[in-house]
Amino acid sequence: MTRDGGLRLHLQRVLRAPRPVVFRLVTEPQELAKWWGPEGFTIPSVDSDVRPGGAYRIAMQPPEGASFHLVGEFLEVVPPERLSYTFRWEDPDPEDRETVVTLSLRDIGDTSVELVLDQGDFATERRRVLHDEGWTQGLDKLAALISSI
Template identity: 30%
Template sequence: MTAGRKSAEEPTVPRGDGGAVILTTPSDLEVVITRRFTAPRALVFKAWTEPRHVVRWWGPDGFRTTRCEIDLRPAGRYLIEMTGPDGKTYPTEGTYLEVSPPARLVFDQFFGCLGQPETISRVTVTFEEDGAETTVTIHTLCETVAHRDALIEIGVEKGWSETFEHLAAYLPECARNT
């Protein structure tokens, strides 16, 4: 295991609303990111799947979402573009394979930051409710070890940690605007 990544058994330091990002690599082709939020599952799912909400929290520190299109249905496409501090546009796009509100999304994803348009990940996002909390798990299945390693190298753990901090901060406003 690379320094900085945690196994599911290692303790984490709570941040923000009490959640902490945990990154694990169950196999050479997988990256799993998990974060707990103090919010009901339906609200977290809505914030994750409605463009008017996504543009308010998506992206790590210093990035802003400049375009968000979501056709939330099987075979529907999505496109999210972020503009980074360097002024470059970073797209994330793909096709939904499964949409099961408010519990699960499965989609194929091209992540533009890797600069490899032929490289597609299969991503499963689950939203598990436990009382007043929701755990979001992003399971990314990569095509190759090099693909998985490239995600880790570009800082997927830090990026999701910052992005999820933005989501945690936005959820109270999202609850007021639903």
């Protein structure tokens, strides 16, 4: 995994699954709910219309406290290689602003894929770090899910 400086986030992860499987895991609501979010969080619901211009809404439940929602719009959907969407909290922190997430998937051999995640631009370094931690833990959960199937 690598991280860029500045107010952008750049993560890379090698996953041991074919690209179509990984694309399905990052786009289908029932699969997304299995791994999304930091450790300890659950995902009570995912509503998603995966097409350019389609919207999504993800309910996130922390271990303690009230649930909150993440919403956005799909900008680019190119199965099984690329997904780009806006990302914002329904009730944002004053330091938040809408960002754009791009997931790129590249085959590595017959059974592995490199997932590259780019997100930005963040309003503050504190919010970039928060997303770095959340994505890192979520991608760890995604890798564990892949190992179990």
